[in-house]
Amino acid sequence: MLFNTFSRSKxxxxxxxxEVIETGHFDKVDTEMVEQLQRCRVIIDDTTDEFxxxxxxxxxxxxxxxxxxxxxxxxxxxxxxxxxxNHSNKTLSHELLQKLKVFFxxxxxxxxxxxxAVRIAGGEPLLHPELVFDILEELxxxxxEYGKNFFSxxxxxGTLLTKEVLERLSFLNAVQVTFExxxxxxDHVRHDYTGTFDRAVTSAEMVLNAGIVxxxxxxxxxxxxxxxxxxxxxxxxxxxxxxxTMITAAPVVTTTICPLYPSKCTESEAAxxxxxxxxxxxxxGISLSGMPSPAYERLACPYVTPTSLIVDPTGTIYTCLMAxxxxxxxxxxxxxxxxxxxxxxxxxxxxxxEECQFLVLCGGYCTWRQYQSEPGSCETRSLLAERVxxxxxxxxxxxx
Numbered sequence: 001m002l003f004n005t006f007s008r009s010k011x012x013x014x015x016x017x018x019e020v021i022e023t024g025h026f027d028k029v030d031t032e033m034v035e036q037l038q039r040c041r042v043i044i045d046d047t048t049d050e051f052x053x054x055x056x057x058x059x060x061x062x063x064x065x066x067x068x069x070x071x072x073x074x075x076x077x078x079x080x081x082x083x084x085x086n087h088s089n090k091t092l093s094h095e096l097l098q099k100l101k102v103f104f105x106x107x108x109x110x111x112x113x114x115x116x117a118v119r120i121a122g123g124e125p126l127l128h129p130e131l132v133f134d135i136l137e138e139l140x141x142x143x144x145e146y147g148k149n150f151f152s153x154x155x156x157x158g159t160l161l162t163k164e165v166l167e168r169l170s171f172l173n174a175v176q177v178t179f180e181x182x183x184x185x186x187d188h189v190r191h192d193y194t195g196t197f198d199r200a201v202t203s204a205e206m207v208l209n210a211g212i213v214x215x216x217x218x219x220x221x222x223x224x225x226x227x228x229x230x231x232x233x234x235x236x237x238x239x240x241x242x243x244x245t246m247i248t249a250a251p252v253v254t255t256t257i258c259p260l261y262p263s264k265c266t267e268s269e270a271a272x273x274x275x276x277x278x279x280x281x282x283x284x285g286i287s288l289s290g291m292p293s294p295a296y297e298r299l300a301c302p303y304v305t306p307t308s309l310i311v312d313p314t315g316t317i318y319t320c321l322m323a324x325x326x327x328x329x330x331x332x333x334x335x336x337x338x339x340x341x342x343x344x345x346x347x348x349x350x351x352x353x354e355e356c357q358f359l360v361l362c363g364g365y366c367t368w369r370q371y372q373s374e375p376g377s378c379e380t381r382s383l384l385a386e387r388v389x390x391x392x393x394x395x396x397x398x399x400x
Contacts, residue, residue, distance in 0.1 A: 002042065079192055125155070152173055157190060158200030289390050309338065
């Protein structure tokens with residue numbers, strides 16, 4: 001199967017044609033086949049610069065974003081003790097909330113984006129539900145004053161969500177609930193001396209019953225993989241994976257890894273975990289790995305745009321989640337404003353990305369890694385290859 005990442009065309013080829021394409025000896029095939037390869041953009045004119053075309057599209061997507069993305073961490077505190085998370089009791093004060101409102105208003109005033117997305121993360125934000133209510137209600141009102149569209153989302157471990165809380169957050173567009181694995185493993189990792197798995201399931205059901213989009217996030221580790229199929233069968237039969245549910249998988253490893261977009265910044269330690277999870281999910285009729293979209297349509301990481309910011313409980317501003325809670329990597333503060341310590345969108349020329357078959361789907365290396373001068377080996381390429389293969393096999397069973 002030949003798959004063109006730019007044109008998205010797919011073509012079944014035999015070994016002879018495969019060799020012709022790889023060697024460029026198109027004189028060995030007839031005119032009709034050459035014309036078909038041209039229509040599929042396997043063959044392009046010598047004057048066509050696909051690399052420039054991609055970078056132009058990508059930079060346009062980055063520098064003319066369609067939304068202002070604001071991630072707020074109201075607290076680093078949490079009520080469960082996951083082994084991989086370092087949390088503290090830092091919580092946004094009333095004084096800083098007032099400064100947040102002023103900063104938010106100024107940003108919207110100068111932003112041309114018509115859509116505003118506010119995401120509440122943690123820690124566990126529902127340890128302070130009144131604070132969450134205040135943040136979302138205040139920012140929603142400010143957004144309305146500027147005539148913009150307001151979207152909001154909440155990430156929670158699902159242990160503190162109640163019907164009363166959800167009623168006050170009925171305007172939410174999405175809620176993320178995370179599962180560590182099957183019931184026993186989840187309760188072992190996310191322990192608060194009571195069963196947290198069943199409470200997370202109940203929260204997921206409440207979210208759907210409220211007409212809110214549910215994002216089920218599945219954490220994958222070497223310890224959870226052996227019984228991951230048990231979780232997927234449960235989710236498949238539970239009824240929570242419907243048309244209003246998205247499901248994603250993220251590796252949990254000992255090395256530093258992007259908490260929101262792990263497949264973009266994955267370490268080699270985790271590179272094999274995601275494909276295993278995808279295969280386990282597929283056995284249970286669950287798709288975790290659809291065909292990736294071109295990076296100029298859907299950014300692999302939104303924090304490359306100038307309108308994506310993170311504010312933590314101390315009022316510190318960051319431009320990447322990898323930097324959160326690291327003062328030396330801060331981009332500014334609510335009082336002083338911000339500037340990005342991370343460089344502009346990278347120039348892919350003269351890098352390994354320029355010749356990479358997956359650049360169109362990936363959008364290049366992680367800008368945070370480049371800023372840290374620790375690019376390391378690229379595992380994103382292998383993950384994208386596995387996603388493409390799995391999608392094609394699912395679409396064309398004869399490839400199995």
